Amino acid sequence: EVQLVESGGGLVQPGGSLRLSCTASGFTFSDYWMHWVRQAPGKGLMWVSRINSDGGSTTYADSVKGRFTISRDNAKNTLYLQMNSLGVEDTAVYYCARDSTTTGIYWGQGTLVTVSS
Amino acid sequence: QTVVTQEPSLTVSPGGTVTLTCGFITGAVTSAYYPNWLQQKPGQAPRALIYDTGTRHSWTPARFSGSLLGGKAALTLSGVQPEDEADYYCLLYYGGAWVFGGGTKLTVL
Numbered sequence: 001e002v003q004l005v006e007s008g009g010g011l012v013q014p015g016g017s018l019r020l021s022c023t024a025s026g027f028t029f030s031d032y033w034m035h036w037v038r039q040a041p042g043k044g045l046m047w048v049s050r051i052n053s054d055g056g057s058t059t060y061a062d063s064v065k066g067r068f069t070i071s072r073d074n075a076k077n078t079l080y081l082q083m084n085s086l087g088v089e090d091t092a093v094y095y096c097a098r099d100s101t102t103t104g105i106y107w108g109q110g111t112l113v114t115v116s117s
Numbered sequence: 118q119t120v121v122t123q124e125p126s127l128t129v130s131p132g133g134t135v136t137l138t139c140g141f142i143t144g145a146v147t148s149a150y151y152p153n154w155l156q157q158k159p160g161q162a163p164r165a166l167i168y169d170t171g172t173r174h175s176w177t178p179a180r181f182s183g184s185l186l187g188g189k190a191a192l193t194l195s196g197v198q199p200e201d202e203a204d205y206y207c208l209l210y211y212g213g214a215w216v217f218g219g220g221t222k223l224t225v226l
Contacts, residue, residue: 012200026187035215037215037217040155043219044206044218045157045163045206045208045217045220046217047214047215047216050214050215059213059214061214091156095163101151101168101169101210102136102169103168104153104165104169104174105153105165105168105208106165107155107165108162108166110162115226
């Protein structure tokens with residue numbers, strides 16, 4: 001069974017940093033591209049970033065470019081999102097997701113990041 | 118600016134049929150965008166329903182079907198159940214990223 005479990009969320013002050021993790025199980029992690037998606041309170045889904053299967057290619061939404069870094073450790077079956085210079089607009093539930101156009105997208109349960117003083 | 122358009126809200130009676138659509142401001146939605154449909158209920162994570170235009174996940178009830186319709190991706194619910202009341206999002210693959218529609222709030226009344 002495919003499982004994605006996010007962790008690392010919490011309360012952080014504006015300007016601070018946080019690193020999210022997403023631990024994968026039930027599939028060969030190194031075979032899949034992975035994404036981060038977020039959802040601000042009461043708002044819709046917003047794509048944040050994606051990384052290819054070996055970590056050599058990454059893409060970011062304009063709103064996080066230069067502040068967030070996506071990475072992965074295939075030996076640990078773990079996806080990361082390093083978030084720096086956080087602002088109140090980054091407050092959201094962050095979801096990791098496994099990408100596949102042939103077998104569909106699988107979603108984690110999310111981790112809440114709150115940026116507030 | 119929302120590049121992927123969805124109806125903000127729709128209402129359907131139990132047992133009825135409703136079609137939600139997903140348009141793209143750059144032009145027609147085609148299978149090359151691998152349209153996906155997600156369902157989200159309050160306080161829950163998104164749940165994938167449909168991928169690659171019209172393929173159901175193993176857990177997706179048969180009353181949900183995906184297609185292309187008039188240059189848009191479409192999600193049709195036939196024989197709507199009360200538990201189908203939720204927000205529905207479409208997702209398109211575009212330029213190495215994903216783009217989401219703003220979501221449709223489906224009310225079953």
